[in-house]
Amino acid sequence: MKNTRKTFLDVPVDDFLEFTRDQDVPVFHAKQVYDWYFKKGADDFAAMTNIPLAFREKLASRYSLHPLHLSRKDVSALDGTIRYHFHGHDGKDISAVYLPDGDRLSLCLSTQVGCAYRCGFCASGLVPFQRQLSAAEMLDQILLIQKDQARPVTNLLFMGMGEPLANYTQVLQSIRWITSAQGLGMSPSRVTLSTSGLVPQIRKLADDGVRVKLAISLHAVRDEVRLKIMPVSGRFGVRELIKSAKYYFQKTKSPVTFEYILLKGVNDHLADAIRLAYLVKGFINHVNLIPYNPVGSMPYERPSPESVARFQSWLRQRGVPVFVRKPKGLDIESACGQLGPEAMSNTPQVPSKRKWRMGAAA
Ligand code: SF4
CATH class of the missing domain: 1.10.150.530 (DNA polymerase; domain 1)
Structure with a gap:
């Protein structure tokens, strides 16, 4: 439309x-x-x-009034996660993922159509960058989903398709509306912004006084490994990235967390855990381990549950607060790293997806 x-x-x-x-x-x-x-x-x-x-x-x-049009929703038969599909003013498909968990109603927003950063484990990186979303399009994802759910979301995650800090002005404007009394009036502590590590923008975010939670997608602790899975590392090395995260933390006093996708045989060794513990020292917040969620033809594998537990205990032994993120929406291609075009994820171990069109079974 x-x-x-x-x-x-x-x-x-x-x-x-x-x-x-x-x-x-x-x-x-x-x-x-x-x-x-x-x-x-x-x-x-x-x-x-x-x-x-x-x-x-x-x-x-x-x-x-509304720049987006809700076109379809896919509901996970596994855990109730919902992937909402919208059409933008130009007909582009935009997705957001609703993650209900008891009283915690989280929403993972997209900030771009496609993504130019092409992280090797992420389905969004397989969609060529097409355009930025406007602040209004980000806000409309929230408003239309709240209306559909007939209740407000409690937590917002800028973690959907796109690198939020590559769309700095519009993302910042949407955060201002989200946190202002005239807008949604949410506390900044309920908003998490994830970045693959755009160092100048992380510093600017701190200087601009934005006090949201910052989630650094670290995923590897050595430049040579990170460069292989995240081409953005060619511009900003791990050391520089950690320094900018410290700057953000010191200047805003807002939490910084580190996201770490575990890829079997790539970044799940003891040496990785030791270096990770060293890098995050001084941050009071935690590391989220994300066992890799399969994406189509990508050459990675998820480590076994035992390997994940071992990596977690290596970090714990070194005093790092660490959680393992449970995959959500795996059967509807909506778990972390799976938000790409449809039918991209290779998830043969889960039941086939249930599709809904505008709330009705298709
Ligand atoms: S992880 Fe983020 S920055 Fe990397 S390709 Fe996916 S959406 Fe883009």
Whole structure:
């Protein structure tokens, strides 16, 4: 579905207020528009019944309220994880993953269509970079999913398709809306931003006073190994990356965690654990171990559960708080590293996926 109108959220607030004044409409009605979008889940401008009809019509002729259109959802038969598919204004497919776990309702957002970083273990890296998502498109993933679920999400993860820090301005703008009282009013401590390690942007994030949790996708502790699985390491080495993470931690006092995908025979040796423990010393937060989730033709294997437990205990023995992330949404290609085009994951050990179209079984 193509939509050529601009989304009202992509208009800077001051410009939107000025537009409102130009229509001879009191500015408090502009503020009500934000309330209808963020707090009342309006589907369109027509639903905003406390706003003068003529202004609603003017808004509808000029702007769209929702830049995304929910096209389908895939529900995991294993654990209830849901992969939402949206169409952008240009018809591009954009995915977000909803991860319910008791009272914790997490949402993993995409920030780009495709990804230019091409990490060797990640399905998103197999989708050529096509464009950045706007802040409004990131926010709309949240708003449309909250509406579909009829309850607010509790935790947001910028960990879907794309490198968030390569879309710095729009990601920052979306975080401002997420954490502001006028927007979603979430605490920054409930927002996690993941990066493959763009050192200048990590430092800038600290300087800009953003206080979200930072998740560094480390995945290897030596440059030569990291370069093989994450081409971005050619620009920023491990040492430089750790320094920038320390800078972020010291400047913002916000938690920094380290993500480490365990690839059998590649980065799961004792020497890797020893160096990892050394690198993360001084950070009070933890390491997340992610046993590799299979992706199509990629040449990696998941280590055995015993190897994963051994790696975890090597870190624990060295005083590192460490967790093993349970895969979620494995049967719908939505576990960590699997968010690529459909039917890419090679997961023969799990039941076939159950597909839903707009909430109805297909
Ligand atoms: S891990 Fe992140 S940066 Fe790397 S290819 Fe996947 S989405 Fe891109």
